[in-house]
Amino acid sequence: MDVSNPSLVVECPHCGLMTARFVDHCRNCGYKLWPSGVMASAAFKAWQAVDPEPRSEVSRFDTDYPVHIDDVVDYEARAHKLGIHISPPSNWPFTICFGLFFLALAAIPIAATPRIVLAVIGGVIFLWGVVGWVVIDDTRMFPTEGAESEVHH
Numbered sequence: 001m002d003v004s005n006p007s008l009v010v011e012c013p014h015c016g017l018m019t020a021r022f023v024d025h026c027r028n029c030g031y032k033l034w035p036s037g038v039m040a041s042a043a044f045k046a047w048q049a050v051d052p053e054p055r056s057e058v059s060r061f062d063t064d065y066p067v068h069i070d071d072v073v074d075y076e077a078r079a080h081k082l083g084i085h086i087s088p089p090s091n092w093p094f095t096i097c098f099g100l101f102f103l104a105l106a107a108i109p110i111a112a113t114p115r116i117v118l119a120v121i122g123g124v125i126f127l128w129g130v131v132g133w134v135v136i137d138d139t140r141m142f143p144t145e146g147a148e149s150e151v152h153h
């Protein structure tokens with residue numbers, strides 16, 4: 001076997017079509033290319049070891065090397081260009097929803113005392129979330145904007 005050949009495909013001697021080089025049977029006609037799957041796998045490992053950098057990315061069932069396309073989109077930059085304001089990422093909405101969950105439980109018509117307790121717990125968590133999101137996060141994200149808005153209002 002020629003380990004220096006980087007090709008992942010081989011021409012089947014039986015049907016003449018291209019098939020995966022390190023799979024023991026031809027994919028098109030089933031012709032046995034390797035004496036066993038174990039041998040094909042061992043040959044593949046030996047072939048990979050010769051040039052591990054690109055060859056470690058493929059499996060022996062592949063017929064092509066993976067193509068890396070840089071398709072990362074910077075949505076923040078795009079939104080800025082289009083004049084759309086995106087609020088900064090924040091975990092506070094989860095806190096607010098957690099508080100709303102207790103407030104919703106307090107809405108169930110059960111005995112008054114547990115309802116009041118649930119309402120207080122929910123209200124505290126809810127307000128904590130709102131304060132965290134609006135006051136802490138916003139002033140950290142927009143330090144000058146926050147100071148200016150205080151002057152204008």
Ligand SMILES: [Zn+2]
Nearest residue numbers: 012015026029
């Ligand atoms: Zn074949």
